[in-house]
Amino acid sequence: MPKTCFILNPTAGPSRHHDMPALIARHFGALEGDYEIRLTEYAGHAVELARMAAADGFEVVAAIGGDGTINEVGRGLLGTTAALGIVPQGSGNGLARHLKVPLGLPAALRRLATPDFSRMDVGVINGHPFFCTAGLGFDAHVSQHFAQAGSRGLSTYLRVTLREYRSYRPVPVRVELDGRIEETNCYVLAFANASQYGNNAYIAPRADLRDGLLDVCLIDALPVVRALKVSLGMALGNLPQSNAAEYFRCLGATSRPGRPSVFTSMATTWGTPLSLKLSCCRWPWRLPCN
Numbered sequence: 070m071p072k073t074c075f076i077l078n079p080t081a082g083p084s085r086h087h088d089m090p091a092l093i094a095r096h097f098g099a100l101e102g103d104y105e106i107r108l109t110e111y112a113g114h115a116v117e118l119a120r121m122a123a124a125d126g127f128e129v130v131a132a133i134g135g136d137g138t139i140n141e142v143g144r145g146l147l148g149t150t151a152a153l154g155i156v157p158q159g160s161g162n163g164l165a166r167h168l169k170v171p172l173g174l175p176a177a178l179r180r181l182a183t184p185d186f187s188r189m190d191v192g193v194i195n196g197h198p199f200f201c202t203a204g205l206g207f208d209a210h211v212s213q214h215f216a217q218a219g220s221r222g223l224s225t226y227l228r229v230t231l232r233e234y235r236s237y238r239p240v241p242v243r244v245e246l247d248g249r250i251e252e253t254n255c256y257v258l259a260f261a262n263a264s265q266y267g268n269n270a271y272i273a274p275r276a277d278l279r280d281g282l283l284d285v286c287l288i289d290a291l292p293v294v295r296a297l298k299v300s301l302g303m304a305l306g307n308l309p310q311s312n313a314a315e316y317f318r319c320l321g322a323t324s325r326p327g328r329p330s331v332f333t334s335m336a337t338t339w340g341t342p343l344s345l346k347l348s349c350c351r352w353p354w355r356l357p358c359n
């Protein structure tokens with residue numbers, strides 16, 4: 070069993086009342102695992118904690134939280150030899166669901182105790198590594214408002230999405246995908262390393278974590294009927310067949326929004342640059358995942 074450091078984000082997900090250290094002691098301790106738990110104290114702290122855990126010689130550094138926590142732990146491990154483990158405790162758990170990591174704690178811990186490691190691609194957006202999805206448009210706008218909502222979980226996410234849908238207007242955008250230029254309106258421009266946003270909302274169901282490419286989903290406008298089609302397509306995993314979105318696949322992209330727009334990469338929203346530069350690194354650093 071690998072020596073494991075758990076990085077726990079106590080603010081992630083809807084089930085914060087669980088006594089996670091006690092649960093880990095019960096399930097992982099029973100497997101006689103050599104482990105330690107380190108708690109995050111602020112946003113961004115998991116990057117630092119993960120880097121330190123790798124330097125301390127832990128073979129596996131496991132994020133306990135959602136996509137934001139995984140992204141931070143993963144960023145901290147880039148360039149090290151430690152493997153990224155996942156114990157899904159977030160609101161959406163997009164990467165965990167893509168990787169079919171069990172959502173139940175005992176099963177997720179058992180999987181970590183007998184890991185089967187493989188490598189995965191890492192996306193980079195304006196210098197920020199991301200592991201699941203990143204993008205510009207309505208999803209980034211909703212992420213920003215969700216972060217300020219005061220509570221987490223699916224119901225908060227849906228409430229914020231419906232509220233913001235009434236006022237959000239598409240952004241004109243110029244996108245270059247491996248040299249091919251698109252001038253269009255952008256309601257959603259998603260760059261997917263993995264297939265879903267979380268909660269089984271499949272924005273790019275054909276995305277492959279090991280193909281060295283980003284799947285790009287462009288939705289230029291979202292009137293009510295199309296919004297219903299997109300919601301259904303994401304839930305059923307057949308959005309590419311619905312004609313409600315356009316799909317591309319690329320090694321890299323540049324995007325210039327026509328007005329200042331936030332962008333997101335897995336639960337973190339970033340500033341409003343005039344240009345976004347994306348690329349996909351194929352297994353660039355040693356980053357095996359469970």
Ligand SMILES: Nc1ncnc2c1ncn2[C@@H]1O[C@H](COP(=O)(O)OP(=O)(O)OP(=O)(O)O)[C@@H](O)[C@H]1O
Binds near residue numbers: 080081112135158162
């Ligand atoms: N101790 C902390 N206090 C406040 N914020 C924190 C703390 N630790 C981590 N964070 C921030 O919490 C944010 C949300 O965490 P995370 O994304 O893991 O949970 P989630 O949003 O509930 O799940 P998901 O992203 O899967 O929907 C992260 O962006 C992270 O930076």
